[in-house]
Amino acid sequence: MTPSEKSVAKPFLDFYTTHNIIPTHQDISDIESHVFRRNYLYRTLGLPPSLLKNKRALEFGPGTGDNAIATSMYGLDTYDFVDGNPSSVRELRRKLDLGLIKANTTKVAETNVYDYRDQVKYDLVIAEGIIPGQDRPKEFLNHIASFCTLGGIAVFTTTSYTSLLAEICRNVFRPAIVSEKKSFEQQVQIASNIFRDHLSTFSVSTRSIEDWVTDNILHNWLVSHSQVFSLVDALDTFGDRFQFYSSSPRFLVDYRWYKSVRRASPDFNGIVREQYHNFSALLLDYRVKQETIQRSQIDREWALRLEELCKQAFDIHLIICHDQNFNSLMNFIDTLHSISHILPAEMGETKSAITDYTHGIRKIARGEIDHQFGAFRSWWGRGQQYASFVREV
Ligand SMILES: C[S@@+](CC[C@H](N)C(=O)[O-])C[C@H]1O[C@@H](n2cnc3c(N)ncnc32)[C@H](O)[C@@H]1O
Incomplete structure (x- = not known):
């Protein structure tokens, strides 16, 4: 830790609870546009609505629940939530009571993610806007990913310098x-x-x-530096336990003919490692086009x-x-x-x-x-x- 680095006892939670806020509202006045944007994101991540029908989802740090409104339209069987900020939980419960977030069963746990324990496994685990910023992001990712069933999907966000x-x-x-x-x-x-x-x-x-x-x-x-958590950090955390599936933006390309891919060929995580750095310029400025880089x-x-x-x-x-x-x-x-x-x-x-x-x-x-x-x-x-x-x- 450099002299300038300090730590926050509870990242996000200290600030939000001190001010009694959850400043992450999405504009859902035009709900169709909101749902369209979220569907685009989920499809890019390899999750068309049909894949989630009757499935079990667990979302960490849902904030206002505005994004959960769109996710719940996929017809989930179970949609559970974990958030440690009372303002987030209040807003989420309000939306559940109003029927804006729907599933056959729903549950909200108001607790720090690090302390959350349950034996239940889920087809989809979501952690949006919550891993980068944690003081121990690798431990955090390992913990939330442990709730994924075998073959299940973890969706989360990353950053880089x-x-x-x-x-x-x-x-x-x-x-x-x-x-x-x-x-x-x-x-x-x-x-x-x-x-x-x-x-x-x-x-x-x-x-x-x-x-x-x-x-x-x-x-x-x-x-502090430990809070910057990149896609490569996620690979390092997972090792072989999870395989890269997709990303938004979709940076990576895999031109290989499927029959030419052997067990010894680079796996999806290997492809990310090979190609990740080619896309730094795209990360620096959202206006940069891939052709520019080439x-x-x-x-x-x-x-x-x-x-x-x-x-x-x-x-x-x-x-x-x-x-x-x-x-x-x-x-x-x-x-x-x-x-x-x-x-x-x-x-x-x-x-x-x-x-x-x-x-x-x-x-x-x-x-x-x-x-x-x-x-x-x-x-x-x-x-x-x-x-x-x-x-x-
Ligand atoms: C930046 S907001 C993101 C909200 C929403 N997922 C989004 O992308 O708009 C982070 C959310 O995670 C919750 N959170 C952050 N760290 C947490 C922790 N350690 N335990 C429980 N909840 C946490 C906050 O209370 C907040 O609701």
């Missing part, structure tokens, strides 16, 4: 926003005013700005260098957020310049975003809080990726 970089840049605003002299509501207001323009660059908005800034800026959820001949070594530099930026961001001042800002900016320097010309939008950020953040540090951030506003990484794995033993 590269996918988090754009978010890390936004976290660096914290010393200008968070202060004991301001009430929590004032801080939400200040952050909303700053980031409204950034979020509006997305063509779709599924969360309120207030929820987003509360959950991502005021909630200092990344306080054209610019990015290789594994480049990807590892990028991940290393993003890790360095993460390190300095920990110091800034921990010390609550901008004394280390120049180190952070220097690292961003190094990142921009290695990006291929084809990633011009990302380079411009970094340039505008490094100008802007200096002004923020000087107290010019209403500075506009130009091209930086529309730079977002693929913060979290979804993965599905099948239990083998």
